[in-house]
Amino acid sequence: xxxxxxxxxxxxxxxxxxxxxxxxxxxxxxxxxxxxxxxxxxxxxxxxxxxxxxxxxxxxxxxxxxxxxxxxxxxxxxxxxxxxxxxxxxxxxxxxxxxxxxxxxxxxxxxxxxxxxxxxxxxxxxxxxxxxxxxxxxxxxxxxxxxxxxxxxxxxxxxxxxxxxxxxxxxxxxxxxxxxxxxxxxxxxxxxxxxxxxxxxxxxxxxxxxxxxxxxxxxxxxxxxxxxxxxxxxxxxxxxxxxxxxxxxxxxxxxxxxxxxxxxxxxxxxxxxxxxxxxxxxxxxxxxxxxxxxxxxxxxxxxxxxxxxxxxxxxxxxxxxxxxxxxxxxxxxxxxxxxxxxxxxxxxxxxxxxxxxxxxxxxxxxxxxxxxxxxxxxxxxxxxxxxxxxxxxxxxxxxxxxxxxxxxxxxxxxxxxxxxxxxxxxxxxxxxxxxxxxxxxxxxxxxxxxxxxxxxxxxxxxxxxxxxxxxx
Numbered sequence: 001x002x003x004x005x006x007x008x009x010x011x012x013x014x015x016x017x018x019x020x021x022x023x024x025x026x027x028x029x030x031x032x033x034x035x036x037x038x039x040x041x042x043x044x045x046x047x048x049x050x051x052x053x054x055x056x057x058x059x060x061x062x063x064x065x066x067x068x069x070x071x072x073x074x075x076x077x078x079x080x081x082x083x084x085x086x087x088x089x090x091x092x093x094x095x096x097x098x099x100x101x102x103x104x105x106x107x108x109x110x111x112x113x114x115x116x117x118x119x120x121x122x123x124x125x126x127x128x129x130x131x132x133x134x135x136x137x138x139x140x141x142x143x144x145x146x147x148x149x150x151x152x153x154x155x156x157x158x159x160x161x162x163x164x165x166x167x168x169x170x171x172x173x174x175x176x177x178x179x180x181x182x183x184x185x186x187x188x189x190x191x192x193x194x195x196x197x198x199x200x201x202x203x204x205x206x207x208x209x210x211x212x213x214x215x216x217x218x219x220x221x222x223x224x225x226x227x228x229x230x231x232x233x234x235x236x237x238x239x240x241x242x243x244x245x246x247x248x249x250x251x252x253x254x255x256x257x258x259x260x261x262x263x264x265x266x267x268x269x270x271x272x273x274x275x276x277x278x279x280x281x282x283x284x285x286x287x288x289x290x291x292x293x294x295x296x297x298x299x300x301x302x303x304x305x306x307x308x309x310x311x312x313x314x315x316x317x318x319x320x321x322x323x324x325x326x327x328x329x330x331x332x333x334x335x336x337x338x339x340x341x342x343x344x345x346x347x348x349x350x351x352x353x354x355x356x357x358x359x360x361x362x363x364x365x366x367x368x369x370x371x372x373x374x375x376x377x378x379x380x381x382x383x384x385x386x387x388x389x390x391x392x393x394x395x396x397x398x399x400x401x402x403x404x405x406x407x408x409x410x411x412x413x414x415x416x417x418x419x420x421x422x423x424x425x426x427x428x429x430x431x432x433x434x435x436x437x438x439x440x441x442x443x444x445x446x447x448x449x450x451x452x453x454x455x456x457x458x459x460x461x462x463x464x465x466x467x468x469x470x471x472x
Contacts, residue, residue, distance in 0.1 A: 021199035035449035046209040086358035098135040099371025106132030108210035113198035120197040134171035150177040163375025208307035215249020237262035238290040240308035247313035263350035264291035266319040296428040318417035344369040353417040441471035
């Protein structure tokens with residue numbers, strides 16, 4: 001019987017397609033109207049830390065160096081109050097085979113796909129994950145398709161996205177380049193169904209658990225290097241998997257007092273999937289257009305239950321502006337001699353500001369860097385911005401308006417991380433959970449789950465539920 005390949009027809013089979021393409025029956029972990037057994041899902045469908053380390057070592061992933069940025073630390077101390085200015089370190093994930101931390105996620109996902117007997121893998125991503133999957137598939141002898149949201153309706157794509165497509169193709173993947181819009185998920189589902197390939201999603205337990213080795217390495221390496229855990233770890237936050245996996249790894253290493261800070265580029269007012277606004281942003285990931293909705297609605301991803309739950313682990317969430325990230329990218333290159341791409345430098349811009357709040361004997365660590373290339377350099381990105389009628393200004397980044405201008409700080413003292421109210425995000429998360437699951441009353445188990453998933457407490461959740469008029 002011919003299957004209905006209309007948009008509605010394919011979407012109606014979404015759950016069935018996903019089950020076939022991942023090998024996980026997510027229904028097994030559902031325990032309430034909203035609640036599900038997150039830890040059981042991670043435990044039963046993932047791998048132990050030792051198994052993941054072995055899998056990653058087989059393809060040269062992990063064990064990346066930690067580097068101290070002494071010159072950036074010196075600059076931060078010049079700007080900080082007396083006695084302040086923590087030491088700044090980076091975990092140099094650009095040393096991975098595909099040039100980013102996402103090789104860790106890809107290594108476990110591709111290994112698992114081969115173990116289950118799949119002939120190929122598919123990933124929907126415009127970012128570094130595609131290169132990670134392509135690289136790991138090549139090493140494991142599997143076919144690879146990357147589905148990429150690449151162009152606006154005029155056929156124009158951002159330099160950074162085009163750069164990543166070229167890298168995926170160079171690593172042997174077939175790249176399907178689409179225009180921005182709902183056809184991405186539709187095309188992804190059709191390809192999964194037609195090929196029978198594995199869904200190497202960013203948000204499966206395998207993908208998130210693969211990042212746990214990063215957090216674990218941070219603790220172990222810094223103890224060897226400095227005799228202590230980092231006081232603060234800053235993670236670029238987009239879909240949430242980066243922060244989630246790193247935090248879980250730190251916890252497994254016993255680094256329980258390390259503060260976990262999420263950082264995103266402020267793109268307030270720009271919609272990540274709007275055709276008109278698609279090319280008016282200079283950062284394709286790590287921005288609030290991903291960071292905010294995925295924090296307050298983690299299960300909006302391409303699997304029924306996302307293993308990336310950033311709100312569970314986040315102690316603080318800050319934003320920096322586009323111009324600040326460009327500035328710190330130049331500073332990293334010109335005073336540290338390290339040229340890296342923009343995503344990790346989002347966290348570095350935040351860490352540069354946060355370091356000035358901390359004592360000089362404290363350590364703030366940026367948990368990832370990414371490779372750079374022709375389309376990721378500052379000049380092509382700023383040139384592209386000008387071509388889209390965005391002003392490039394040197395001045396005060398506080399005056400930056402996303403989609404209208406990019407303001408490069410006229411002085412490094414103007415780089416300031418701005419806090420997002422976590423309680424507002426928690427409230428949005430609770431509200432979204434109720435609306436999406438379409439429940440009118442909650443069990444004790446649901447309330448306990450919401451408290452854990454929002455890193456709050458029962459009293460906070462109950463107060464929000466009362467505001468919303470939900471029966472308990």
